[in-house]
Amino acid sequence: MGLPRKLKLMNVFADGNSYKGQITELEQPKLALKLEEYRAGGMIGSVKVNLGLETLETTLKMGGYMTEFLRQFGTTIDGTPLRFLGAYEQDDTGEVTSIEIVMRGRFGEIDAGSSKVGDDTEHSFTVPLTYYKVIENGSDVVEIDMINSVFIVDGNDRLAEHRSAVGL
Known part of the structure; x- marks a missing residue:
């Protein structure tokens, strides 16, 4: 039997500044493929074909008044660097797992x-x-760069051939 890894400590950095003691919650982006139903002659039913990725979005909840983040409103499309660090512990073994999430976007x-x-x-x-x-x-x-067409999962670059085919 194994117990799940549970978040014990976390911190968030925005534009290089630590918000330890202010971050109360981070909702991680939902990973979803953009799938479209397709059925052609000779098929007895439809399948969902992959058309890329859905939009990625994160939500941060901060305690107190956050003037620093208000000043970031309206930057360029990838003008706000965010970094989440979490320490997850498995209670039956005591093993601590470090999870780091690096993100860029805009408020x-x-x-x-x-x-x-x-x-x-x-x-x-x-x-x-x-x-x-x-x-x-x-x-x-996992690494996803929407603008530069990078989609790597566990070391497998799933768009390398596509980028090569269009000269990127």
Whole structure:
């Protein structure tokens, strides 16, 4: 029997600045293929064909008032570098796994929530991404660069031939 790895500590860096003590939650991007139903003559049913990737997006929730992030609003499409570091522990073995997520994008939506004296204040930031990379214990797991047509999973460059075919 094995127990799952659970997040014990985390930190987020934005534009090189640490937000330890302010980051309360990071919603990781959903990875999804853009699939379209296709059926042609001779097929007894339809299949879903791969047309690329869906949009990548992350959401950060920060405690307190975040003027630093407000100043980042309206940058270029990949003008905001983000980095998540998480320490995940497997309770039955005590093994700690380091997960690093490197991202680039721009703040697309800022929700300052409500402000009430004596209540917690939280800002939410939605960031559409152009770049996403997951690193586990120093090893690359997934790398996606939407602008440069890079899609690597576990060392397998799934678009190398496509880039070569169009001279990239």
